[in-house]
Amino acid sequence: MQKTVGELAQVVKGEVFGRPDTVITGVADIRGARAGEITFAANAKYEAIIEMSSASAVVVRRGYECPRDSKVYIKVDNPDVGFAEIVNEFAPEAIRMKPGVHAAAVVGRNVVVGKDAHVGAYSVIEDGARLGDRTVIYPHVYIGHFTEVGSDCLIYPNVVVRERCKLGNRVILHPGVVIGCDGFGYATIGGARKKIPQTGNVELEDDVEIGANTTIDRARFDRTIIRKGCKIDNLVQIAHNVSIGENGLISALTGIAGSCEIGKNVLIAGEVGTQGHIKIGDNVMIAGRTGVTKDVPSNVAISGFPHMLHEKYRRLHILQKRLPELFERVKHLEETFERPHGVSEDNKERG
């Protein structure tokens, strides 16, 4: 497949600097790109290495000052998004599952399958469940009793959604996701662990996307809720009764403990953990590997374990690395000090 820079610029509504008839045969990242390929620079870090790239064309931001070199540039509002659209132009045709229920699928009583929905081979849709229009259920999916799945959802193979959960529209569940498993709740009576029934459910609002093998526990009662537009990565654990505000972003291997309330637009990097029953405000940024141990107000960035403001953490870390020096300095003070007259020759030389 090949396209000219001019054609691609039309796709992304971009402005061309250089020859629009330059032929592009594929996409690549800025380091790996070869002649004939197009790449992108989303920020200053990558702009700095454009000249080292062998790419024939580069998608850049509107304000970028294009050098007069042999490359062709396409200026757009958001190079990340613009390039994504160009990637799509060169992408292999997307896999589409045909509407209809596969002959080898078990669909229970009183199930509603929406218009043009697809139910793949060996999937099981239990009694009373509902699937919205155009929703695609891949093979090997289990949808529990009375669970509702909205329209235009994409449920990949081996997903399990247990009974009585609710999924909004355009929800994407990647392979192996488990929604609505029991929360981890036990009372210890005479040493033994007695299971506390988990009778609530999980609700995923519109445009939520959940990564492969991530698990979201049903509430003890009431519901665990993931609000509109949240995106959760692979291998994340969301415990019972958690609530996550709109547009949250949670990276892989993070665990959110029971009954945490997380505000809107919160960004959580990888391998973060929280204690239970914690409130986190809106627009909070949580750095990778942070351990959140108490409530967090809105609009802050936090790091470390136990967590603290990111700036404080950075300063502290710098001082920690200087511990060997501090031990030396104290030793020096002690040695000097133990001499009869205080100020020593050594000490003078130091300055």
Next chain:
Amino acid sequence: MQKTVGELAQVVKGEVFGRPDTVITGVADIRGARAGEITFAANAKYEAIIEMSSASAVVVRRGYECPRDSKVYIKVDNPDVGFAEIVNEFAPEAIRMKPGVHAAAVVGRNVVVGKDAHVGAYSVIEDGARLGDRTVIYPHVYIGHFTEVGSDCLIYPNVVVRERCKLGNRVILHPGVVIGCDGFGYATIGGARKKIPQTGNVELEDDVEIGANTTIDRARFDRTIIRKGCKIDNLVQIAHNVSIGENGLISALTGIAGSCEIGKNVLIAGEVGTQGHIKIGDNVMIAGRTGVTKDVPSNVAISGFPHMLHEKYRRLHILQKRLPELFERVKHLEETFERPHGVSEDNKERG
């Protein structure tokens, strides 16, 4: 659905303070409860906010001094457990799978299916496996050759139990659990990794419960064993040849490395990791995100990485946060010290 406080008190064998004819329409947590609902306070933290709750009734411990307010109280031995029973009263009817083997299930030769057991659609029970009475196998489950599953077990969809493993009675495996996969064992010969066969198995004793997508490796030889009553959360990794004592509790995203021996009644919080070949005593408490690097005696609480006694860790952490102050103090000593006469004006002002 609605019930009076008096009816609910009978269910939990509790003592009523206030009007027993008060009508309750649902359950809720103490902050979210509205008029007409019942909630609970399991400890002093929640007792302190009872008066701020809109709940009409509250389950409390026997010794709680009920205020004379408009709320009704039910006193019980264990509010956590008592409330769980009340939650059950209001819960939707539990899902029950009917006894019998689904027509679309593959059951191998010499398989024993217990009385009133259920095998769901598309499940595969390999040759020589045994399922106990009343055990429920949901759809999409794989039970390997010669594996034995006890009575009254609950095996959720997409569980894999490989060959020759043994599960006791009343074992619960949540969706996506993998039991008996190969341990991670390689010998490095001339740079290449040669696989060491993993020919042992996994045994789960009675009343063990394993969370969604958790993995438990089979032993290199011999067995990996999880003793009676252990409860393990989602996304936990238990490596080959590990042994975990009775009534252990292990939270999400924790990894127990190969050949660790863990005692009875051990409590492990989330995102903990251990080195291999470590012995941990009985009644140990391991705080969240602890990295266990050597043997741990019985009856201690540990934290940090490398781990130390929890108390020591706390004191150390407080000092670490005071590092900026310590650097200042040393700088001050140095500055003062380098003056000819020791005690400076600054120093006087400090006091």
Next chain:
Amino acid sequence: MQKTVGELAQVVKGEVFGRPDTVITGVADIRGARAGEITFAANAKYEAIIEMSSASAVVVRRGYECPRDSKVYIKVDNPDVGFAEIVNEFAPEAIRMKPGVHAAAVVGRNVVVGKDAHVGAYSVIEDGARLGDRTVIYPHVYIGHFTEVGSDCLIYPNVVVRERCKLGNRVILHPGVVIGCDGFGYATIGGARKKIPQTGNVELEDDVEIGANTTIDRARFDRTIIRKGCKIDNLVQIAHNVSIGENGLISALTGIAGSCEIGKNVLIAGEVGTQGHIKIGDNVMIAGRTGVTKDVPSNVAISGFPHMLHEKYRRLHILQKRLPELFERVKHLEETFERPHGVSEDNKERG
């Protein structure tokens, strides 16, 4: 089953010290072994406790000086590997799936199933996929459109490999593995998260083995690649566009963030995390729970978070534990110093 030490020595091409007609009835680890069993000591740590073991025979390295006791010894080049071969002698017969496609499997159009390959019950092989000779696909496996699986592969139940991925020969995927799920890529536009299409794939070269429930994301474009001989443990997350060099070893619960490039023969212990876009050289060793925050040169060992050279980390950790002492020493200096004449009585006594 029973075998003589002499017979076992022939299997491992070892040299016998003691009576070769000693009868062995099973294998065990050095601590758990009973009379009649054979065990091994792979290093000095275990050699030191040989005399405490009840084993009748021990596999040791060539250079080991066997004591004149009642045990029999087999000397081999690599006791770990030698013992693995002996374990195999006593192991139950391996499970073998018969060649052929199960009647209850869905095989799409233009699928190539290799000679003597096995496709298990309820597996789905989508249009255009290829399976090599002797490859075993267990039940409940999903192989996406146009995906190529090499020869002699072992794909356990509930594995999902999405469309257009490539697996080499002798690849092993343990249960619940997900290959080729979407990378975690979003652009934030006006607060909302816009999905960036992930149109690349995943390639696993020959002899790669992936642990249960591990997830490997497909590239945004181009490919995520795991080179020859890499072994990855359970519950690991490999993000989009990552490249891992030959013979890498990655332990459980580790996360490798997007676009990381990892060299050859890298050893990564458990619960490690990396930032995205990081380059790690060849022969690097990364200790458990390390957080890798920037590029790492070849041939070093690193630890800590943010990571540093392992030696530096160890020294720093020792000083951190001495913080209480340092605070005391500074306090002492201050107290002494604030007295009019510098050197105090206290100070003298200290020395």
